[in-house]
Amino acid sequence: MAEKRKKKLGIKQRYSMLTRGLGWDTTYQDMDKVFPYDNYEGIIIHDWEGWEDPFRLTMDAYWKFQSEKEKKLYAVIDSFAQNNGHLGITDARYVNALKLFLTGVSPLEYQAARGFTHVGRQFRGVGPRVACQMQAIDELRHVQTQIHSMSHYNKYFDGLHSAPHMHDRVWYLSVPKSFFDDARTAGPFEFLTSISFAFEYVLTNLLFVPFMSGAAFNGDMATVTFGFSAQSDEARHMTLGLEVIKFMLEQDERNIPIVQRWMDKWFWRGTRMLALVAMMMDYMLPKRVMSWREAWDIYFTEAGGALFADLARYGIKPPKYADIATKEAEHISHQAWHIFYNYTHAAAFHTWVPGKEELDWLSEKYPTTFDKYYRPRLEYLDKEEKAGRRFYNDTLPMLCQVCQIPMGFTDMDDPTTISFEVSEYNGDKYHTCSLGCKDIFDYEPAKYVQAWLPVHQIYQGNCGGAEVPDVLKWYNFNLGADNLEYNGSPDQKLWDEWQAHRKKA
Amino acid sequence: MSVASIGKYEFEPLDKVENFHGNQLTYFNWEQHLLFCAPACLPLPPEMPFAALVQEVLPGVYNKHPDFQEINWDEVTWTLDQEDFTPDMGKSLADNGFGHKSLLRFWTPGLDGIEGSHS
Secondary structure (H helix, E strand, C coil): CCCCCCCCCCHHHHHHHHCHHHCCCCCCCCHHHHCCCCCCCCCCCCCHHHCCCCCCCCHHHHHHHHHHHHHHHHHHHHHHHHCCHHHHCCCHHHHHHHHHHHHHHHHHHHHHHHHHHHHHHHCCCHHHHHHHHHHHHHHHHHHHHHHHHHHHHHCCCCCCCCHHHHHHHCCCCHHHHHHHHHHHCCCHHHHHHHHHHHHHHHHHHHCHHHHHHHHHHCCCHHHHHHHHHHHHHHHHHHHHHHHHHHHHHHHCCCHHHHHHHHHHHHHHHHHHHCHHHHHHHHHHCCCCCCCHHHHHHHHHHHHHHHHHHHHHHHCCCCCCCHHHHHHHCCCHHHHHHHHHHHCHHHCCCCCCCCCHHHHHHHHHHCCCCHHHHHHHHHHHHHHHHHCCCCCCCCCCECECCCCCCECCCEECCEEEEECCEEEEECCEEEEECCHHHHHHHHHCHHHHCCCCCHHHHHHHCCCCCCCHHHHHHHCCCCCCCCCCCCCCCHHHHHHHHHHHHHHHC | CCCCCCCCCCCCCCCCHHHHCCCEEEEEEECCCCCCCCCEEEEECCCCEHHHHHHHHHHHHHCCCCCHHHCCCCCCEEEECCEEECCCCCCECCCCCCCCCEEEEEECCCCCCHHHCCC
16 A cells, blocks of 8 residues: 655754755764864864754755845846946946945955855854855855846946956955955854854944945945845845854853954954945945944944944953944045045046035034045145146055055044054064054964065066056056046046936937 | 964965065155055165165155155154164165165154145
């Protein structure tokens, strides 16, 4: 007699079979040999089953869910292209934020896919392994959909044609690139602390939200739609970040100081990278969302404060130098924009002095600092540009050994004096921009002496030639189109023609 | 502290002085003149006289600033690698104590930058 067909599995059972049920303990080989990477960092795990799956999602449900989102996204991208959506943005200056995003951030999604693929193999616990594998696929999807969403702009605007090539070579893109290289070359637990926790959980609202709401405010529906499509993924990523922290902290109290040090390090590296977002918010969006200062107060001081209050029961303190980072929120966007204004002849996007109303907005948002330190300089630069003497800095800058940003940040208690730190290691000097970066260097000098600092590489002759134009060609720039001041750029000319045409019509 | 690693972790620094074709990296910063957003970095021969640095190198870096022509070089104060420093104009950079990746900072009294904003 035929056996009775079994009933369909219940959700809980099915979930367990499709995640935990897929793992096994090896018998021919020692588990430590099969998973050699998950204990050398010093993190002690007693019970991998203690991992609480933050999202009860199985691979089959994941595929179905993602493909639905994909269909919607590509319908919007198509209609954006067919309806000349680029004509609906507030101003062509806005596209420079996209150039920065596509060259600086989208390649990080790919780096994240590589990182999560790696750690998704390396944990012996099935729970974190499955979570990391799904996130790896998400990240791959994000880089693809970002490229597809923004590719429409590449038909009309300069500087969008070689993002991955530029990411590996261009001086300012070494800032995000080295951030991820640092994370991916760490062990799996540090990788998750850096990317899933510090970046995705603590700081993501300061990266993703400003870019996406900036897109919405400035009429860029393609990017907004991508943002919506990624949102549910991001929610999952954040949950993973918090879960991994709680897992490490609950497993053994000897993990606490290691986790604390990683939080301190990756918080600081994250805030350095966010200087790019700060200047985007305060300078690059023709229609502003909120100031960097306001975003910091809401998303870090308030939201981050609540998070660290919650983690205090594990013995975790707020990140070291959070107080300095909060002081920096007053200055960092202006200082970062000034760096790019100095060197925009060597950048794949344009810079400009904000118009009078925009300067007034900055004066209002930064009442105690902007008029005192930054406005006179911007007005001088504007005057020079209008007189045909657009200021560019002709000498390559000194870079920080850790964050790789030109040393343009000041002492926050003395905003007219550059902050300098230095360490000695094996007889050589290593300069850093801040105590945060110096601490990172001093803890693992053998790692950071290998930093590929773009300025030093140019002087060693490794970047296409001795003259700046040779280097820029090696970067794959179209000289005179991708780089230089916005006023007079081909982007601006094209935009002005469209506007004139529209008026006539 | 050494790097936590799965094996031996020893790598060459990327910026050893030998990699700069006989030059050494030198960093400069004109203090309180933040029109130049960051200190400058140049590879210079260690045998270059300090006077050549002042007369030939610094103008190339800084002469776009309206204050630069106003500098009275006799009044300038210097630090080399964060120590007070009195340069000997006739001696070479090396004999003045410059090493690879030395940092030279200088202050120009009475000059406060664009509109007194230290830019």
